[in-house]
Amino acid sequence: MSLVFDEYGNPFIVIRDQQAKERLRGIEAHRSHILAAKTIANIMKSSLGPKGMDKMMVSQDGEVLVTNDGATILENMQVDNQIAKLMVQLSKSQDDEIGDGTTGVVVLAGSLLEQAEQLIEKGIHPCRIYEGYETACKIATEHLKTISDSIEFSKDNIEPLIKTAMTCLGSKIVNRFHRQMSEIAVKAVVSVADLERKDVNLENIKLEGKEGGKLEDTQLVKGIIIDKGISHPQMPKTIKDAKICLLTCPFEPPKPKTKNSIEITNEKDFKVLGELEQKYFKEMVEKVKATGANLVICQWGFDDEANHLLLQNNLPAVRWVGGLDLEKIAMATGGRIVARFEDVSADKLGRAGLVREVGFGTTQDRYLSIEDCPNTNAVTIFVRGGNKMIVEEAKRSIHDALCVTRNLIRDNRVIYGGGSSEISCGLKISAMADDIASIEQYAVRAFADALDAIPLALAENSGLPSIESLSTVKAMQIKEKNPRLGIDCNHRDTNDMKAQHVFDTLPGKTQQFLLANQVVKMILKIDDIIKMGSESDE
Numbered sequence: 160m161s162l163v164f165d166e167y168g169n170p171f172i173v174i175r176d177q178q179a180k181e182r183l184r185g186i187e188a189h190r191s192h193i194l195a196a197k198t199i200a201n202i203m204k205s206s207l208g209p210k211g212m213d214k215m216m217v218s219q220d221g222e223v224l225v226t227n228d229g230a231t232i233l234e235n236m237q238v239d240n241q242i243a244k245l246m247v248q249l250s251k252s253q254d255d256e257i258g259d260g261t262t263g264v265v266v267l268a269g270s271l272l273e274q275a276e277q278l279i280e281k282g283i284h285p286c287r288i289y290e291g292y293e294t295a296c297k298i299a300t301e302h303l304k305t306i307s308d309s310i311e312f313s314k315d316n317i318e319p320l321i322k323t324a325m326t327c328l329g330s331k332i333v334n335r336f337h338r339q340m341s342e343i344a345v346k347a348v349v350s351v352a353d354l355e356r357k358d359v360n361l362e363n364i365k366l367e368g369k370e371g372g373k374l375e376d377t378q379l380v381k382g383i384i385i386d387k388g389i390s391h392p393q394m395p396k397t398i399k400d401a402k403i404c405l406l407t408c409p410f411e412p413p414k415p416k417t418k419n420s421i422e423i424t425n426e427k428d429f430k431v432l433g434e435l436e437q438k439y440f441k442e443m444v445e446k447v448k449a450t451g452a453n454l455v456i457c458q459w460g461f462d463d464e465a466n467h468l469l470l471q472n473n474l475p476a477v478r479w480v481g482g483l484d485l486e487k488i489a490m491a492t493g494g495r496i497v498a499r500f501e502d503v504s505a506d507k508l509g510r511a512g513l514v515r516e517v518g519f520g521t522t523q524d525r526y527l528s529i530e531d532c533p534n535t536n537a538v539t540i541f542v543r544g545g546n547k548m549i550v551e552e553a554k555r556s557i558h559d560a561l562c563v564t565r566n567l568i569r570d571n572r573v574i575y576g577g578g579s580s581e582i583s584c585g586l587k588i589s590a591m592a593d594d595i596a597s598i599e600q601y602a603v604r605a606f607a608d609a610l611d612a613i614p615l616a617l618a619e620n621s622g623l624p625s626i627e628s629l630s631t632v633k634a635m636q637i638k639e640k641n642p643r644l645g646i647d648c649n650h651r652d653t654n655d656m657k658a659q660h661v662f663d664t665l666p667g668k669t670q671q672f673l674l675a676n677q678v679v680k681m682i683l684k685i686d687d688i689i690k691m692g693s694e695s696d697e
């Protein structure tokens with residue numbers, strides 16, 4: 160509103176044009192959101208499954224990212240549409256809670272909305288649709304429990320866990336070495352897990368990566384890795400039974416805090432000053448050595464002369480270690496970080512069974528691995544790869560495998576993949592739909608049809624005739640009463656996913672259904688979009 164005056168000086172109020180607001184209502188609004196959500200789902204569809212394609216994302220400043228991970232693709236798409244943003248969040252929720260199945264959940268939500276659109280066109284009210292969906296989703300999640308299998312594993316028998324992690328990695332960039340990568344991921348999780356309490360703290364697993372080398376050089380290190388080397392090439396590179404002195408004070412003579420200058424007028428004084436410095440430094444080294452330390456890890460640097468003295472005194476050192484890394488080392492080794500040189504003492508030393516410097520083939524880079532620490536079972540997965548993009552993508556893939564293994568340790572029930580569980584749930588829901596007398600029956604059936612999107616996409620991405628493959632597998636499931644039959648994406652001549660060892664976790668699949676259904680309900684409930692016009696529009 161604004162107050163203006165006419166030519167006679169009379170005031171009057173101008174109410175701004177309401178038309179400046181963009182407004183979509185009713186069926187138009189539904190159509191517009193469904194279109195937005197479907198567009199996102201269609202982009203993701205081609206990434207689903209073992210033969211899914213990757214996406215290349217190029218940021219505004221030209222940085223390239225290649226990935227197959229649904230959550231990462233969506234996160235980097237920078238969508239503007241509000242409904243599309245809901246789909247992005249949907250994928251993120253799946254990623255946060257389960258860590259895998261981020262593509263599938265979006266494809267499913269898109270397909271549910273596509274089916275809903277047809278029902279809306281038929282004149283069924285959105286609220287009846289989402290009520291029907293709710294019923295169907297409940298049937299599906301109950302049915303998943305009945306077709307699930309439990310896998311048995313123990314610390315000595317981790318093979319079933321490896322097989323499940325392999326399914327998760329089968330669609331990723333690392334799939335050529337997915338056996339090796341799965342072993343690494345599972346061993347990492349098992350070594351930090353408490354199998355009795357079914358508890359895993361993934362924070363104890365550090366994922367580090369360095370470009371250069373090959374993907375198969377990726378390794379599991381039982382300890383902490385820091386991106387630094389021993390300060391002098393002639394110092395020992397392997398220290399057994401390390402007693403570590405952790406310093407945050409500089410390894411050099413102290414400097415007064417206030418500004419000062421020393422005027423030296425003759426050679427003798429200069430020499431005295433040099434000797435004093437040397438003496439001071441020697442005392443520092445002796446003090447550290449007296450505590451029994453055989454390695455110094457320092458947050459600050461020291462100059463070449465100091466480095467040389469450390470070498471002469473047989474005291475290997477590491478310099479410029481970041482504060483966070485230093486804290487991590489202190490926690491793992493049970494050492495105390497010393498901030499003032501006077502406080503150095505034997506009881507503050509950290510201990511580790513083995514500290515070694517490892518080089519990277521031909522490059523100059525080195526890293527320090529601190530293993531066998533008393534206070535932690537922390538492990539590090541050190542990912543190698545030809546370039547940064549591959550390392551980053553491999554890290555994301557391994558993270559998914561870690562999450563899947565953690566989920567299995569928490570709940571050891573699995574269902575079979577390749578779209579088999581979706582087909583089985585679809586059949587169950589269709590059968591139950593006949594008993595529903597109200598109009599919801601349509602929506603319940605639509606949910607069953609929407610589930611077909613997963614096997615259809617899997618077949619299409621694997622170069623199979625999608626509708627034909629789906630109908631064949633569906634007919635086989637009914638005939639053989641076998642819910643394990645799915646799409647044979649890898650052309651192994653069997654549709655039995657148990658035989659192919661294609662597993663998904665039960666909580667992961669259940670969560671996919673629940674989250675997709677929740678978002679669809681939310682989108683269907685919106686029937687009015689009011690976008691405020693910006694100041695300049697008005």
Ligand code: ADP
Nearest residue numbers: 207208209259260261262263329330576577648
């Ligand atoms: P998401 O990000 O949703 O996990 P993926 O690209 O990892 O997506 O694909 C997962 C889907 O692919 C699951 O439905 C799973 O059952 C299926 N899948 C994985 N490996 C195979 C396989 N070897 N044969 C058939 N289906 C598979």
